[in-house]
Amino acid sequence: MSIKNNISPVLEIKDLKKSFGDHQVLKGFNVSLYPQENVVIMGKSGSGKSVMIKCLVGLMKATSGTIKIKNKDISILGQTELDFLRTEIGFLFQGSALYDSMTVRENLEFPLRRHKDKLRFRESVHDLVHEALENVGLVDAIDLMPSELSGGMKRRVALARALILKPSIMLYDEPTTGLDPITAKEIIHLMRNIQDRYGTSSLIITHDVDCARVISNRIILLVDGINYAEGTYDELSSSKDSMTKMFFK
Numbered sequence: 254m255s256i257k258n259n260i261s262p263v264l265e266i267k268d269l270k271k272s273f274g275d276h277q278v279l280k281g282f283n284v285s286l287y288p289q290e291n292v293v294i295m296g297k298s299g300s301g302k303s304v305m306i307k308c309l310v311g312l313m314k315a316t317s318g319t320i321k322i323k324n325k326d327i328s329i330l331g332q333t334e335l336d337f338l339r340t341e342i343g344f345l346f347q348g349s350a351l352y353d354s355m356t357v358r359e360n361l362e363f364p365l366r367r368h369k370d371k372l373r374f375r376e377s378v379h380d381l382v383h384e385a386l387e388n389v390g391l392v393d394a395i396d397l398m399p400s401e402l403s404g405g406m407k408r409r410v411a412l413a414r415a416l417i418l419k420p421s422i423m424l425y426d427e428p429t430t431g432l433d434p435i436t437a438k439e440i441i442h443l444m445r446n447i448q449d450r451y452g453t454s455s456l457i458i459t460h461d462v463d464c465a466r467v468i469s470n471r472i473i474l475l476v477d478g479i480n481y482a483e484g485t486y487d488e489l490s491s492s493k494d495s496m497t498k499m500f501f502k
């Protein structure tokens with residue numbers, strides 16, 4: 254177990270390898286995410302970022318390596334333990350992924366109804382939905398259908414839904430992709446505010462240099478399936494290394 258100032262990581266990926274036939278995509282990738290830390294992973298298109306996320310959330314089986322969430326190796330957990338651990342993780346998918354046939358309210362109620370055991374004393378579904386929408390400034394949109402929302406509003410509703418179970422870890426897959434620069438900035442600031450309020454730790458996959466600058470405590474560059482470079486935004490963006498420089502153009 255790696256220790257940083259005697260604190261264990263909330264999420265630890267060690268020596269993660271994933272191949273498809275002869276094609277080795279991840280060749281020993283490592284990430285440690287510490288409490289309340291925001292780690293950004295940047296990599297070129299096709300470098301294996303989505304594969305890494307899929308291994309992390311159990312949608313894909315790694316060829317080898319270990320993934321620990323809150324010190325528990327997910328490969329040896331039973332279904333009940335795994336389901337409970339999943340409620341500790343919020344996931345903002347690429348492109349929002351709202352249920353089109355449900356209103357905003359129903360989209361937000363969905364994870365609450367599935368995980369009733371996570372509700373604390375006195376917390377009602379109604380109050381939690383309101384609190385989540387207040388966090389993203391969209392209480393007025395509660396009875397709208399996703400088709401009535403702009404792209405930025407959809408992303409904000411998806412953010413509210415990902416945070417509604419108050420997860421301790423958030424995974425963001427390209428949170429600003431497809432948004433205009435001003436809306437992207439609004440989403441980045443919302444992510445930061447909400448995380449400050451709830452003390453969430455976040456792993457953020459992005460190509461967006463502005464997003465990485467504003468939100469990251471640390472950045473990892475994924476190149477050829479391994480950690481190519483790691484450091485703060487200031488350290489990496491001022492690097493003289495030609496490969497590292499390409500990420501910050």
Ligand SMILES: Nc1ncnc2c1ncn2[C@@H]1O[C@H](COP(=O)(O)OP(=O)(O)OP(=O)(O)O)[C@@H](O)[C@H]1O
Pocket residue numbers: 273278296297298299300301302303304305
């Ligand atoms: N199910 C699969 N079967 C075979 N190859 C796959 C599969 N999923 C991903 N790959 C391959 O793994 C490599 C990494 O893909 P991945 O989707 O992780 O890239 P990415 O870094 O997320 O790219 P982008 O930034 O464009 O989303 C690609 O070469 C892709 O073709």
